Amino acid sequence: MTASPAGWYPPRMPGPAPDAPAPTATPVRVRIAPSPTGDPHVGTAYIALFNRVFARHSHPDSRFVLRIEDTDRTRSTPESEAAILRALSWLGLTWDEGPDVGGPFGPYRQSERTAIYTEHAGILIERGRAYRCFCTAERLAEVRARQLAAKQTPGYDGHCRTLAPADAAARAAAGETHVVRLAMPESGNTTFVDRLRGEITIANEQVDDQVLLKSDGFPTYHLANVVDDHLMQISHVIRAEEWLSSTPKHVVLYDAFGWTAPEWIHMPLLRNLDKSKISKRKNPVSLDYYRDAGILPEVLVNFLGLMGWSFGNEREKFTLTEMEGAFSWDKISLGGPVFDLDKLAWLNSLYLRELDDSAFLARLLAWRLGPDYLARVVPLVRERIRRLDEFVAHTSFFFVGDLDYTSVKDLVPKGRSPKDTSSVLAELVDKLDEDRDARAFTKATLEPFFRSFCEASGWKTKELFMTVRLAVTGLAATPPLFETMEVCGRELTRRRLRQCAAYLKTLKAP
RNA sequence: GGCCCCAUUGUCUAGCGGUUAGGACGUUGGCCUCUCACGCCGAAAACGCGGGUUCGAAUCCCGCUGGGGUCACCA
Numbered sequence: 001m002t003a004s005p006a007g008w009y010p011p012r013m014p015g016p017a018p019d020a021p022a023p024t025a026t027p028v029r030v031r032i033a034p035s036p037t038g039d040p041h042v043g044t045a046y047i048a049l050f051n052r053v054f055a056r057h058s059h060p061d062s063r064f065v066l067r068i069e070d071t072d073r074t075r076s077t078p079e080s081e082a083a084i085l086r087a088l089s090w091l092g093l094t095w096d097e098g099p100d101v102g103g104p105f106g107p108y109r110q111s112e113r114t115a116i117y118t119e120h121a122g123i124l125i126e127r128g129r130a131y132r133c134f135c136t137a138e139r140l141a142e143v144r145a146r147q148l149a150a151k152q153t154p155g156y157d158g159h160c161r162t163l164a165p166a167d168a169a170a171r172a173a174a175g176e177t178h179v180v181r182l183a184m185p186e187s188g189n190t191t192f193v194d195r196l197r198g199e200i201t202i203a204n205e206q207v208d209d210q211v212l213l214k215s216d217g218f219p220t221y222h223l224a225n226v227v228d229d230h231l232m233q234i235s236h237v238i239r240a241e242e243w244l245s246s247t248p249k250h251v252v253l254y255d256a257f258g259w260t261a262p263e264w265i266h267m268p269l270l271r272n273l274d275k276s277k278i279s280k281r282k283n284p285v286s287l288d289y290y291r292d293a294g295i296l297p298e299v300l301v302n303f304l305g306l307m308g309w310s311f312g313n314e315r316e317k318f319t320l321t322e323m324e325g326a327f328s329w330d331k332i333s334l335g336g337p338v339f340d341l342d343k344l345a346w347l348n349s350l351y352l353r354e355l356d357d358s359a360f361l362a363r364l365l366a367w368r369l370g371p372d373y374l375a376r377v378v379p380l381v382r383e384r385i386r387r388l389d390e391f392v393a394h395t396s397f398f399f400v401g402d403l404d405y406t407s408v409k410d411l412v413p414k415g416r417s418p419k420d421t422s423s424v425l426a427e428l429v430d431k432l433d434e435d436r437d438a439r440a441f442t443k444a445t446l447e448p449f450f451r452s453f454c455e456a457s458g459w460k461t462k463e464l465f466m467t468v469r470l471a472v473t474g475l476a477a478t479p480p481l482f483e484t485m486e487v488c489g490r491e492l493t494r495r496r497l498r499q500c501a502a503y504l505k506t507l508k509a510p
Numbered sequence: 511g512g513c514c515c516c517a518u519u520g521u522c523u524a525g526c527g528g529u530u531a532g533g534a535c536g537u538u539g540g541c542c543u544c545u546c547a548c549g550c551c552g553a554a555a556a557c558g559c560g561g562g563u564u565c566g567a568a569u570c571c572c573g574c575u576g577g578g579g580u581c582a583c584c585a
Binding site for chain 1: 511512513514515516517518520521522523524526532533534535536547548577578579580581582583584585
């Protein structure tokens with residue numbers, strides 16, 4: 001079960017150009033491993049970009065793999081997976097191996113590889129590097145509460161670690177529910193090298209006996225990621241910095257299996273304006289938002305390439321191919337870059353100005369001014385206008401970006417304060433994200449959601465619906481609210497609700 | 511809070527012992543111009559602090575401070 005050092009990559013059909021020596025002697029295999037649990041995330045595109053660029057830069061035979069990490073059975077959805085694949089394709093960040101295109105190391109969807117993880121967890125148990133744990137959620141919560149109360153670092157207390165393996169095996173065989181935990185060394189340090197930061201040492205006592213196999217039989221990230229990266233012969237793990245502190249677990253796992261660990265490269269985290277890790281509450285993070293906002297895909301890729309990396313020569317505008325040619329880890333800076341929407345818009349304007357009229361028109365048509373989107377708007381306004389020339393005025397909110405609320409009347413219902421209105425909108429957006437049905441964002445799912453939201457919040461439907469209508473459209477007279485929201489789309493609607501909540505917060509009570 | 515990572519203008523960054531600390535976004539003054547945009551010229555704006563090392567530190571080392579991440583049967 002060891003990686004053969006050479007010849008493990010699929011042969012490239014035409015041989016490499018003899019006069020163009022590859023920047024590295026051997027091909028690399030890298031991967032992007034998104035979890036299909038929500039909207040296609042800008043951070044996923046960011047990491048995908050650097051993986052792909054590194055692969056393409058390194059060697060013509062390098063491979064960029066897309067692996068779906070859908071081991072969270074309660075949150076993973078096929079819709080999300082499809083959306084992620086679509087969004088990455090939109091950006092041109094295409095992959096060489098993946099669930100849709102296949103490849104020699106499939107399947108590329110972790111939910112289809114469960115037998116592999118069970119087998120490998122078994123190996124670890126046999127070797128005494130992992131153990132079965134029968135603790136209940138209640139006991140875990142109790143231990144945790146006690147540790148917190150005693151101001152200790154919360155973590156598993158090792159209760160089941162001392163169980164006799166034979167007894168544990170017998171209990172498992174009898175059908176008792178359990179998980180499998182990593183038996184972390186209780187003393188000593190784990191040291192690894194991060195390509196960008198150098199040597200990093202973490203004391204083993206800081207690392208928990210992480211669950212590797214959940215009671216539902218699915219693996220956690222830690223097990224699946226290590227097993228798959230090894231079996232898929234991944235040579236470099238390029239992932240976000242948030243993984244840095246759990247890398248010791250992975251290093252210990254590679255050691256327990258007797259495998260050679262890949263090279264570790266942790267990219268800095270994209271940030272909100274306040275420097276915290278980029279999040280949907282503070283910043284649009286869905287790639288669909290940027291698409292709907294009219295950001296060109298090549299611009300988003302270019303801009304992401306500016307985050308933490310510099311081309312050199314003070315050059316800011318470049319294509320994916322140019323970046324692949326010029327790439328070097330030496331030019332990475334580790335301060336977490338703030339994702340600045342203003343600069344993104346400026347870069348987009350540069351690209352837009354370079355398009356000729358027909359290319360520009362083609363972009364507009366591909367965006368919202370084409371038959372597809374218009375066809376969805378038409379049924380909503382057809383019977384509300386008298387002359388075609390009234391169309392644009394009645395539908396502007398389907399096409400513009402952020403709205404200006406300063407001249408919108410009655411945003412705050414009678415008897416409510418701006419502050420309360422603001423917080424109800426903020427709460428609404430959060431709930432809208434969490435609610436599985438509402439996430440589909442159709443009239444059929446939106447309406448029941450809103451009605452029950454009203455009941456729970458104590459707001460009358462009349463009050464809330466008008467406020468939301470004004471927040472989403474800026475107008476009091478519009479097509480039916482839920483159809484309007486459906487057509488505007490989740491991203492635009494969400495953005496406007498948040499913007500409106502922020503605006504209301506700045507208002508004084510009358 | 512423990513541990514880990516990071517640190518140049520408001521933001522993205524160049525710099526890798528000797529620079530008037532450069533470029534870009536944004537802000538701002540002006541020019542161009544029927545308006546706006548573009549473009550052009552100019553301005554304000556940064557090496558977090560304290561110790562070392564060195565003839566000389568934004569650059570190297572240490573401490574502090576600050577920011578971030580992480581401590582799940584989520585990834």
